[in-house]
Amino acid sequence: xxxxRRQFLGLGGAAVAATALAPGLQLIELAxxxxxxxxxxxxxxxxxxxDSGKCADGCTACVSACAEENGxxxxxxxxxxxxxxxxVTLKDKHTGYVQNLPLMCQxxxxxxxxxxxxxxxxxxxxxxxxxxxxxxxxxxxYCMMACPYQARSFVHEVTxxxxxxxxxxxxxxxxxxxxxxxxxxxxxxxxxxxxxKKDGHGAILFGDLKDPNSTISKRLAAQASTQLRADxxxxxxxxxxxx
Amino acid sequence: xxxxxxxxxxxxxxxxxxxxxxxDKMSARAPVPVFRINxxxxxxxxxxxxxxxxxxxxxxxxxxxxxxxxxxxxTRHSLKNCIDCHxxxxxxxxxxxxxxCESCHAYASVKIDCFECHSSVRETSAAKSNAGAPLSSxxxxxxxxxxxxxxxxxxxx
Numbered sequence: 001x002x003x004x005r006r007q008f009l010g011l012g013g014a015a016v017a018a019t020a021l022a023p024g025l026q027l028i029e030l031a032x033x034x035x036x037x038x039x040x041x042x043x044x045x046x047x048x049x050x051d052s053g054k055c056a057d058g059c060t061a062c063v064s065a066c067a068e069e070n071g072x073x074x075x076x077x078x079x080x081x082x083x084x085x086x087x088v089t090l091k092d093k094h095t096g097y098v099q100n101l102p103l104m105c106q107x108x109x110x111x112x113x114x115x116x117x118x119x120x121x122x123x124x125x126x127x128x129x130x131x132x133x134x135x136x137x138x139x140x141x142y143c144m145m146a147c148p149y150q151a152r153s154f155v156h157e158v159t160x161x162x163x164x165x166x167x168x169x170x171x172x173x174x175x176x177x178x179x180x181x182x183x184x185x186x187x188x189x190x191x192x193x194x195x196x197k198k199d200g201h202g203a204i205l206f207g208d209l210k211d212p213n214s215t216i217s218k219r220l221a222a223q224a225s226t227q228l229r230a231d232x233x234x235x236x237x238x239x240x241x242x243x
Numbered sequence: 244x245x246x247x248x249x250x251x252x253x254x255x256x257x258x259x260x261x262x263x264x265x266x267d268k269m270s271a272r273a274p275v276p277v278f279r280i281n282x283x284x285x286x287x288x289x290x291x292x293x294x295x296x297x298x299x300x301x302x303x304x305x306x307x308x309x310x311x312x313x314x315x316x317x318t319r320h321s322l323k324n325c326i327d328c329h330x331x332x333x334x335x336x337x338x339x340x341x342x343x344c345e346s347c348h349a350y351a352s353v354k355i356d357c358f359e360c361h362s363s364v365r366e367t368s369a370a371k372s373n374a375g376a377p378l379s380s381x382x383x384x385x386x387x388x389x390x391x392x393x394x395x396x397x398x399x400x
Binding site: 039126 | 307311312313314315316317318323326359360361366
């Protein structure tokens with residue numbers, strides 16, 4: 001690679017500017033664009049903030065977007081079809097007040113699915129994303145029983161039309177990956193959050209829980225939010241508002 | 244000119260070794276690798292050919308754990324990179340009778356499990372031939388699927 005004088009001076013200027021800035025700002029840069037050879041780091045913890053007040057009744061944009069993004073296909077058998085994200089409707093029996101919320105893997109800090117996995121297939125990445133290594137998964141489904149959110153699915157049927165970034169096959173367990181391929185690419189969003197925003201609801205916000213300057217951290221610090229089944233002390237990466 | 248000659252030599256060597264196994268009837272019955280090597284994407288593999296022939300699964304296995312557990316997504320030894328280059332220009336796949344992976348693995352009688360989960364087709368053609376009924380059939384495909392083939396700006400592969 002050759003570099004001319006102007007480019008060299010430009011780079012020098014950028015380096016000076018970068019050192020002059022606060023170190024916090026540099027971290028934000030890194031969060032947006034990690035280089036492919038760099039490993040996921042515990043300096044970040046990715047999570048979602050879901051505002052159930054903005055989640056529209058009857059809208060399944062997030063569910064469809066997830067299926068599209070990850071190549072999930074229905075066989076017309078809802079009992080065994082894969083489901084990484086689902087819409088849940090809550091109704092207060094006394095008042096009749098109805099609420100909607102999307103429910104997916106909560107990416108716990110203390111994931112029960114990882115505790116029970118006999119092979120080490122279920123694991124938590126350094127940046128807090130809980131995944132299944134399908135190369136190691138034997139399909140025992142202990143993790144599905146351990147998950148208090150019923151967030152995991154077992155692949156019952158032969159898979160076709162997989163996406164290159166989301167391999168999935170019969171006999172293994174799978175769940176929301178927090179769009180890990182998008183996170184690694186530095187997209188700064190998930191398919192569900194994008195779809196929700198596109199449909200004008202903006203109920204799902206993706207961000208870095210460890211970065212105090214991220215939108216998600218600021219909102220969590222300023223407004224009330226809850227974890228589902230907070231009594232289990234799993235410290236979920238997915239938080240809810242308006243419940 | 245050099246490349247097709249080398250490929251020809253390889254095929255001839257493999258053919259002659261197959262022929263050694265028996266007479267003409269046998270060689271007609273026995274599977275023989277018949278793949279063509281695509282040269283549209285450059286004429287060099289990521290490692291020397293002799294190294295790749297012997298150790299390609301080691302590279303893929305190493306990369307697999309790095310990507311899955313650490314999120315390291317360099318393309319040099321990734322299965323996706325293999326497929327993008329070696330997929331058949333007609334079928335877009337590394338499987339099939341003349342597929343790059345399958346023809347050789349069938350010849351060597353080594354089962355490949357990769358494609359029970361991984362897509363065996365080049366990413367662009369995978370998006371087009373998305374067979375079956377997607378869960379999203381109730382809704383028009385969103386921007387994510389349209390952008391699948393578009394390179395990410397400001398990132399080197």
